[in-house]
Amino acid sequence: MEKVNVALIGAGGMANGVHYPSLAEFDDVNLVGLCDLIPEKLKATAERFEIENTFTDYKRMIEKTNPDAIYVLMPPHHLFDLVIHSLSQGLHVFIEKPPGVTLHQIKSMALLAEKKGCKTMVGFNRRFIPLMKQVKEMVEEKGQIIQCVSTFHKNSPAALYYNGAIDVLSCDAIHTVDALRWMAGGDVKVVSSDINSYYSERENSFNALVKFENGCTGIIMTNWAVGGRIHIFEMHAKGISALINPDLDGSAVIFEGSSRKEITTVEAAGTDANYKAYGFFGENRHFIDCIKSDKQPDTCFADAVKTMELVRLMYANRID
Ligand SMILES: NC(=O)c1ccc[n+]([C@@H]2O[C@H](COP(=O)([O-])OP(=O)(O)OC[C@H]3O[C@@H](n4cnc5c(N)ncnc54)[C@H](O)[C@@H]3O)[C@@H](O)[C@H]2O)c1
Numbered sequence: 406m407e408k409v410n411v412a413l414i415g416a417g418g419m420a421n422g423v424h425y426p427s428l429a430e431f432d433d434v435n436l437v438g439l440c441d442l443i444p445e446k447l448k449a450t451a452e453r454f455e456i457e458n459t460f461t462d463y464k465r466m467i468e469k470t471n472p473d474a475i476y477v478l479m480p481p482h483h484l485f486d487l488v489i490h491s492l493s494q495g496l497h498v499f500i501e502k503p504p505g506v507t508l509h510q511i512k513s514m515a516l517l518a519e520k521k522g523c524k525t526m527v528g529f530n531r532r533f534i535p536l537m538k539q540v541k542e543m544v545e546e547k548g549q550i551i552q553c554v555s556t557f558h559k560n561s562p563a564a565l566y567y568n569g570a571i572d573v574l575s576c577d578a579i580h581t582v583d584a585l586r587w588m589a590g591g592d593v594k595v596v597s598s599d600i601n602s603y604y605s606e607r608e609n610s611f612n613a614l615v616k617f618e619n620g621c622t623g624i625i626m627t628n629w630a631v632g633g634r635i636h637i638f639e640m641h642a643k644g645i646s647a648l649i650n651p652d653l654d655g656s657a658v659i660f661e662g663s664s665r666k667e668i669t670t671v672e673a674a675g676t677d678a679n680y681k682a683y684g685f686f687g688e689n690r691h692f693i694d695c696i697k698s699d700k701q702p703d704t705c706f707a708d709a710v711k712t713m714e715l716v717r718l719m720y721a722n723r724i725d
Pocket residue numbers: 414415416417418419420440441442443446461463478479480481483487501502503528529530576
């Protein structure tokens with residue numbers, strides 16, 4: 406397959422901000438159709454990315470454009486039917502995080518994808534941030550990661566996702582859960598968690614101690630009721646430690662005994678364009694490459710089941 410024909414559902418924020426700008430730069434991708442329910446958004450996005458065929462009915466778009474793959478970029482509670490229909494047509498499917506609202510939904514999606522032989526991907530972009538990838542490689546050169554920390558704080562105590570359709574952990578703090586699994590590089594053995602509601606009617610702080618089968622110890626710390634965005638990661642292996650803040654103005658510091666090396670997010674990415682430096686370009690490239698080389702993407706639906714399963718274990722194993 407030289408070129409991948411991709412159809413697109415969704416002309417919203419993530420589509421316009423990061424995914425379609427990435428896809429538009431790939432010579433081996435044809436954008437064969439775009440669908441959105443809102444005509445003004447459909448028109449503006451189609452014009453911006455020079456997409457000829459526009460639709461308000463995604464089933465009709467699939468019928469008319471016969472794509473190899475489809476992007477379904479919309480809020481988690483609207484995803485399921487569209488993803489199941491796309492998989493049932495044998496299409497490779499890319500979705501944003503979170504992969505639906507429940508573990509059951511992503512399991513159903515993963516089962517159908519396997520049955521139909523589809524490549525699938527969830528946009529867990531933290532794994533594709535050039536700085537995160539570079540530092541993980543540096544740490545793993547010294548040995549297996551034996552301890553890792555995934556931290557995400559915000560100043561938004563009453564945050565309500567999609568009018569309450571989904572909880573904070575499954576919707577947004579899930580980035581820490583997925584990144585922890587990626588850093589640890591193994592399956593979860595046992596979990597203990599502490600979950601709180603600070604100054605809110607809803608739970609907004611999720612903390613966990615996770616033991617992995619490979620011996621790695623992982624720690625998740627998230628709190629939406631504190632001072633502001635702190636989204637940082639720690640990776641430790643024998644004789645090496647890294648503290649990483651991959652935000653656009655951030656950097657990683659790597660310690661090896663008395664040596665201290667610093668790499669900025671922008672240096673690692675070679676650009677200060679957010680869609681590239683924060684992993685979105687890389688994840689889109691990975692999806693297209695996997696389709697072309699007949700490999701399942703690293704963050705396929707079956708893998709996302711494991712991330713949602715860790716979310717479930719956090720709720721199930723509270724110490725409070
Ligand atoms: N990876 C990240 O860091 C990150 C950051 C922000 C948001 N997200 C995720 O991205 C996802 C999308 O968020 P967004 O802000 O881009 O959404 P959005 O609301 O801006 O866009 C969704 C679009 O889908 C369209 N739509 C809804 N149902 C449709 C249907 N049946 N057919 C056709 N079009 C339909 C809407 O009209 C809208 O234009 C969310 O799951 C969110 O959690 C991820």
